[in-house]
Amino acid sequence: MRIEYVEAVLAVVELVPPGTALTYGDVSELLGSGGPRQVGRVMSHCGSFVPWWRVLRSSGHAPDGHEAEALRHYLREGTPLLGHPNEYVRTGEGRWRVDLTAARWSPDDGGHDRIDAIAEHLELRLHRLSVDDDGMSV
């Protein structure tokens, strides 16, 4: 994963407000580059530097192995949840997920501008590199 891509993903995730969330696929679409798996890869390696719990699977489930920690954040931030988070907290057995129809972040004008800037910057940097590489495939 190019460092340019990592920085762009992290920059977008930092914009996601408390109590809201995006899917991996959302992030890749906002960036206009890569795909959900690429975003997931970035988060698995560098997610600890940003509010990683605000990036979810399309199902609304938190990333495997991080459910408990993510749930603490959701309860504190008032993120809309579905299922039985309370039971999960008490017994560790209840099934739950983030209510994406309610929690999904839609960028306001300001956020849109910043995201556009990030996406554009990323595109420029990636394009410059690809040009350097072109024609030299030995």
Add this chain to the structure above:
DNA sequence: ATTCTGACTTGCT
């Protein structure tokens, strides 16, 4: 070049 892998997604059972 080929194959395997993965904090993914969608569609179908």
Add this chain to the structure above:
DNA sequence: AAGCAAGCCAGAA
């Protein structure tokens, strides 16, 4: 809700 198959994009070996 859960499991599976395919499609997907890149990095690693």
